[in-house]
Amino acid sequence: MSANLPEFNLVKPSSIAEALAAFRDQPHAKFCAGGTDLIPNMRHGLFEVETLIDLGQIVGFDAVTINGADIELGAGISLSKLVGRADIRERFPAIVKACEKVAGLSHREAATLGGNLCLETRCLYYNQSEWWRKSNDYCLKYQGDICHVAPRGNRCRAAFCGDLAPAFMVHRAEVELVSLNGARRLPLADLYVEDGAAHLALQPGEILASVHLPAARARSTYGKICQRGAIDFPQAGVAVSCRKEAGVLQFELAFTGTNSKPILLEYREPLGPKTDADSYFEALEKQVQKSVSPQRTTTTAPHYRRLAVAALAVRLARGLV
Amino acid sequence: MKRIVSLNINGKPVEDAIADNLLLIEYLRETRRLTGTKQGCDGGECGACTVLINGRPRLACITLASTCDGAKIETIEGQGEGGRLSALQRAFHENLGTQCGFCTPGMIMASEGLLRQNPDPDDAEIKAALGGNICRCTGYVKIIKSVRAAAQQSAGAA
Ligand SMILES: Cc1cc2nc3c(=O)[nH]c(=O)nc-3n(C[C@H](O)[C@H](O)[C@H](O)COP(=O)(O)OP(=O)(O)OC[C@H]3O[C@@H](n4cnc5c(N)ncnc54)[C@H](O)[C@@H]3O)c2cc1C
Ligand code: FES
Numbered sequence: 488m489s490a491n492l493p494e495f496n497l498v499k500p501s502s503i504a505e506a507l508a509a510f511r512d513q514p515h516a517k518f519c520a521g522g523t524d525l526i527p528n529m530r531h532g533l534f535e536v537e538t539l540i541d542l543g544q545i546v547g548f549d550a551v552t553i554n555g556a557d558i559e560l561g562a563g564i565s566l567s568k569l570v571g572r573a574d575i576r577e578r579f580p581a582i583v584k585a586c587e588k589v590a591g592l593s594h595r596e597a598a599t600l601g602g603n604l605c606l607e608t609r610c611l612y613y614n615q616s617e618w619w620r621k622s623n624d625y626c627l628k629y630q631g632d633i634c635h636v637a638p639r640g641n642r643c644r645a646a647f648c649g650d651l652a653p654a655f656m657v658h659r660a661e662v663e664l665v666s667l668n669g670a671r672r673l674p675l676a677d678l679y680v681e682d683g684a685a686h687l688a689l690q691p692g693e694i695l696a697s698v699h700l701p702a703a704r705a706r707s708t709y710g711k712i713c714q715r716g717a718i719d720f721p722q723a724g725v726a727v728s729c730r731k732e733a734g735v736l737q738f739e740l741a742f743t744g745t746n747s748k749p750i751l752l753e754y755r756e757p758l759g760p761k762t763d764a765d766s767y768f769e770a771l772e773k774q775v776q777k778s779v780s781p782q783r784t785t786t787t788a789p790h791y792r793r794l795a796v797a798a799l800a801v802r803l804a805r806g807l808v
Numbered sequence: 809m810k811r812i813v814s815l816n817i818n819g820k821p822v823e824d825a826i827a828d829n830l831l832l833i834e835y836l837r838e839t840r841r842l843t844g845t846k847q848g849c850d851g852g853e854c855g856a857c858t859v860l861i862n863g864r865p866r867l868a869c870i871t872l873a874s875t876c877d878g879a880k881i882e883t884i885e886g887q888g889e890g891g892r893l894s895a896l897q898r899a900f901h902e903n904l905g906t907q908c909g910f911c912t913p914g915m916i917m918a919s920e921g922l923l924r925q926n927p928d929p930d931d932a933e934i935k936a937a938l939g940g941n942i943c944r945c946t947g948y949v950k951i952i953k954s955v956r957a958a959a960q961q962s963a964g965a966a
């Protein structure tokens with residue numbers, strides 16, 4: 488018996504259909520992929536479950552399929568495997584850069600793409616031990632009545648901090664979700680909702696089965712602001728892609744760590760040979776500052792994070808020109 | 809619930825009834841009495857519990873033992889052979905890569921995982937592989953030197 492985890496039953500389906508059926512039988516169950524976020528959260532007493540459905544044994548859940556112009560990544564692929572794929576690195580540089588910045592190497596061996604995209608939101612007042620949270624009367628995300636970050640507001644402000652979502656967004660990824668009602672496909676940005684206590688548009692029992700990437704190439708990169716070089720969630724992260732259309736450059740940017748969902752900014756101003764680059768990037772920097780709204784979810788001040796994320800966005804965008 | 813799980817631990821096949829919620833670190837330390845693997849934090853933050861699962865470094869403190877069915881698990885206890893230290897253990901000893909020693913089993917297992925994939929890593933690669941392992945004593949310089957020395961020694965021996 489574990490001294491660190493509550494009791495639960497583990498179900499080990501070998502197909503997605505079996506996993507969906509397991510949820511139908513145990514509707515209060517939770518899915519576990521690599522467990523690198525879920526198990527620490529359980530150890531901190533952030534939730535309890537009677538049944539855990541282990542997605543790690545599903546056959547073919549980590550497959551990469553190339554169908555003409557569409558690349559499909561199984562949600563069970565580990566971040567280490569993604570980092571090791573030369574084709575993904577070449578076509579989608581931001582994705583591999585973001586993967587390399589997630590946690591540490593031993594986390595990335597277990598951590599999956601699906602788990603990263605469905606990562607729980609995080610907050611200074613939530614990712615704490617039980618005695619810490621209890622002594623603070625808990626919070627809106629768990630058993631409490633107020634959000635300590637924005638006490639006058641009526642929603643939880645916990646921040647989405649997954650590194651991969653912005654990188655996939657700027658490559659225009661779509662996600663395939665499956666449930667007992669069938670499959671649906673959405674742009675990745677539509678998977679998220681601006682509410683720290685319910686930030687995923689997944690229906691109960693719905694599984695993120697795979698991620699589709701269009702074959703069209705774009706130059707891209709990813710950078711993150713954090714206090715340590717490893718094992719540190721982003722204070723803010725930025726992915727940028729740059730496409731040349733009709734002789735002018737256009738940027739797409741996406742941010743993590745700043746809001747309860749990752750934010751996509753499709754910047755439609757063109758950068759052409761005659762544009763004044765300095766004023767162009769000054770305007771872009773202002774637009775980024777307006778697009779994100781960091782809150783007191785970390786020990787780093789929100790105002791600093793807003794300025795830093797915009798400065799980083801411009802530095803990365805300039806590097807792609 | 810308990811289930812029968814087959815493991816290979818440091819080369820020895822083991823079959824055991826393991827509770828669904830038992831963490832691999834609890835199984836190794838409490839059931840198998842392999843106390844070389846350390847618990848340094850409350851889950852996933854320090855690397856002290858690093859072991860090799862099927863040859864790759866993983867954190868035993870956030871891994872459920874029963875998800876390791878059929879896996880080959882290696883811990884610090886399996887590193888030396890016949891009373892002789894492994895190349896990494898010797899290098900950590902000779903280069904003062906260990907002080908209080910608490911982080912050392914995790915450092916050595918993470919380094920072992922690295923050297924098996926990349927026998928001649930440069931400093932940046934060593935730092936990347938050990939990025940998830942925290943040491944409060946050495947200041948890391950001597951740890952990196954130790955891994956480099958072990959790689960050089962193995963290259964010399966080959
Ligand atoms: C010390 C530490 C540092 C970390 N640093 C970072 C970091 O810098 N950046 C970062 O992005 N992450 C970080 N993480 C978090 C985590 O390691 C990664 O985000 C990882 O990719 C999560 O994937 P997983 O497979 O382990 O997810 P799990 O822990 O298995 O699951 C995470 C959540 O997703 C749900 N889920 C998983 N798969 C699916 C699916 N296919 N369909 C529907 N729901 C699913 C689970 O129910 C759970 O709610 C860190 C974790 C630790 C412990
Ligand atoms: S004990 Fe496993 S990471 Fe700290």
Ligand code: FES
Nearest residue numbers: 907908943944945
């Ligand atoms: S030697 Fe003491 S923690 Fe590393």
